[in-house]
Amino acid sequence: MSSGHKAMTLFVTVILGLLLVILNLCADWPRWAWAASAALLAVIGVVTNRVLTPKREPFPRDLLPEPDLPLPDPARQEQRVTHVALPSSVADYDFSFSATVRWLVLDAPSDAPYINPAGLAIDAILQRARGVTAQQPPHRSAFVQHQLDGALATMRVDATGRVMSMALDVSLSLPEHDRERLAKLSDVRKDEDVWEHERNYERSKRAYLGEDVLKDTGSAVVWWLSRNEKEVEGAVDRIGLLARLSAAAKNETVAPPFEHLVPQPREVLTDDTPDDGPSTGRQQPYDVGEATVSDNGSGEVLSVDSLLEWFGFSAADADVNLFAERLITIASAHGKTEAVDEIRRHFEPDPPEQADAGAPGDSAPPPEGSAPPPDDDLTP
DSSP, X not given: OOHHHHHHHHHHHHHHHHHHHHHHHHHTOOHHHHHHHHHHHHHHHHHHHHHHSOOOOSSOGGGSSSOOOOOOOOOEEEEEEEEEEEEOSSTTOEEEEEEEEEEEEOOOOXXXXXXXXXXXXXXXXXXXXXXXXXXXXXXXXXXXXXXHHHHTSSOEEOTTSXXXXXXXXXXXXXXXXXXXHHHHHHHHHHHHHHHHXXXXXXXXXXXXXXXXXXXXXXXXXXXXXHXXXXXXXXHXXXXXXXXXXXXXXXXXXXXXXXXXXXXXXXXXXXXXXXXXXXXXXXXXXXXXXXXXXXXXXXXXXXXXXXXXXXXXXXXXXXXXXXXXXXXXXXXXXXXXXXXXXXXXXXXXXXXXXXXSSSSXXXXXXXXXXOOOOOOOOOOO
16 A cells, blocks of 8 residues: 555544544443444544555556556757857848757658758757847847847747757857947947037028028127117117128128218228329328328328327437337338338438538538537437
């Protein structure tokens, strides 16, 4: 008898014994009833044991001609494949694929040709992996590896129907030089995007200034006033400047209504300019020692004296000689030798008076006993 039958017999006997004890205590049976209950309990235990005990087979299973043995587990085989190049969605950037391929040979008809199950299984796994990697960019190798873990984790029948295959320990990577190249290309694309946005921003700003703000003088004045609402007088003072700015933005001249607010440029007289005719108020570049036409067109001749007067120096000014030296230094630095000579002649002392008789250029000697003439100060 097995241990399971013994346990069941003991369990039934104990339960029935407890019931008989409870009944005897509740009904207050006589002593002979206790003995009868014990005998009945023993009979019930024996009957229960016989009922639960299985019948023995006439012949043991291991002595039969075809014993009922357990079915053997199907034979599974596996092989490791490493560093297989699989394409990505970008040309010339291939993944490096490694995995353990496991397969199971399926039943086939007796006339079926012999096969290489390892080759069929590996080819089936590579085709399944290729379908996943060809749709993914190369810089996402870690993400694609997890996708392959799920896509190749199930046993599937190959195209020939002879084997079932799956992949374990999948590894997918990108070569180091390709990763560095992709990182550089990514940085360049980001820089190009930033530069393109900056260029579009500059174009938009130029279009806003040229086509809206500086479209005409009125638009420029309104734009300036919108940014300086409390400076109305300042806007009025800048109308001429804004008119010139608006005209320059369109490569045009200032509009006639605003010409009187724009200062007119001074025109330089050239050598071929005719001297006759009314004065037009044009000026020549200033040249020391030569006559120039003044701003008011009165024909006043400008000289060193007028230059000193214009600077506010008088003949008695103590700094006039120092100012003259600085003028000479400045004129010499710019190569104006004629101006240097003119300034020096102006500040040199007058030569002694010439004698009435004698050769030209010969001066008469001073009388004997007379004092030499005092040296004049360098006065203009």
